[in-house]
Amino acid sequence: MSRRPKTPHEMPHHTCALTGNVVSARDGLRLDMLRPGLADHIRALHPEIAPDAYISRKALAKERAAYIAATLKAERGDLSQLDHDVIASLAANDILTENIEDEIESGRTLGERAADAIASFGGSWTFIISFIIFIMVWMGLNVLGMMGAFDPYPFILLNLVLSCIAALQAPVIMMSQKRQEEKDRQRSENDYRVNLKAELEIRHLHEKIDHMLTRQWERLAEIQAIQIELMEDVANRRH
Numbered sequence: 001m002s003r004r005p006k007t008p009h010e011m012p013h014h015t016c017a018l019t020g021n022v023v024s025a026r027d028g029l030r031l032d033m034l035r036p037g038l039a040d041h042i043r044a045l046h047p048e049i050a051p052d053a054y055i056s057r058k059a060l061a062k063e064r065a066a067y068i069a070a071t072l073k074a075e076r077g078d079l080s081q082l083d084h085d086v087i088a089s090l091a092a093n094d095i096l097t098e099n100i101e102d103e104i105e106s107g108r109t110l111g112e113r114a115a116d117a118i119a120s121f122g123g124s125w126t127f128i129i130s131f132i133i134f135i136m137v138w139m140g141l142n143v144l145g146m147m148g149a150f151d152p153y154p155f156i157l158l159n160l161v162l163s164c165i166a167a168l169q170a171p172v173i174m175m176s177q178k179r180q181e182e183k184d185r186q187r188s189e190n191d192y193r194v195n196l197k198a199e200l201e202i203r204h205l206h207e208k209i210d211h212m213l214t215r216q217w218e219r220l221a222e223i224q225a226i227q228i229e230l231m232e233d234v235a236n237r238r239h
Helices: 036-045 057-076 081-092 100-106 110-122 125-144 156-238
Strands: 013-015 022-024 028-030 054-056
Touching: 028 057, 036 057, 054 057, 057 081, 081 156, 100 156, 110 125, 110 156, 125 156
Parallel strands: none
Antiparallel strands: 013 022, 028 054
C-alpha cells in the first residue's frame, strides 16, 4: 500500500540559526550540507553557530551574496556599482537580462529623435544622390538663365547654402553619435552584468557539484567500510 505524500503542514519544521524564524524543511539547509567555502564564511561571521545548524534559504541567499562580495573583493580589489548590482540580484534571485533598446528608445526627447533622423538621412545614399541632383539643377537653372540667373557663376549663393548645411549638419551628427556612444555604454554595462552573474553562477554550480561528489565518495567509503566489517564479522563467526 503506497503512502500518501506529506502536505506542507505535515512536514517537519526547523528554526533558522541566523534569523530565528521557523521554516519548513523544504525552505532551508543544514550548515554541514553546504559547500566548504560558503560554510566557512558563515562560521567566520557567526562563530557560535552549531555544525548542524539549520539555515533558511532566504538567510542563506544573503550569506551567499556576502561571500561572493568578499571573494570578488579579494580577487579584484574595490567593487564597482555594477558588481554590487549583480551581487544584489543574486541575493534577491532576480533576472538581470533586459531589453536595453526599449528603455533607450522610450526615453528619447523630440530633439534627440530629430537628430537621429537627420543623422540617419545624412549618412545615406538617398541624401547623397538627392543632394547631387539638387546641385546640378541649381547650376543648370543659373547657367541656362531659366529663372533669371538668380545665382550666376561662380554660384556664391550655392556656396553659402552648402556652407550653412554643413555647419548645421555637423553638430547634429555629433549629437547623434554622442547618443549612440551612450547606448553602446549601456549595452556594455548590461552585458557585463549578465556575464558576471553567469560566471558566478557557473562557479557556484562547480563548487556545489564538487562538494556533492566529495560527499558521495565519503558515503561510498563508509558503506564499503561497513561491508568489510560485516564480511569480517561473518568470517570470524564461521571460524
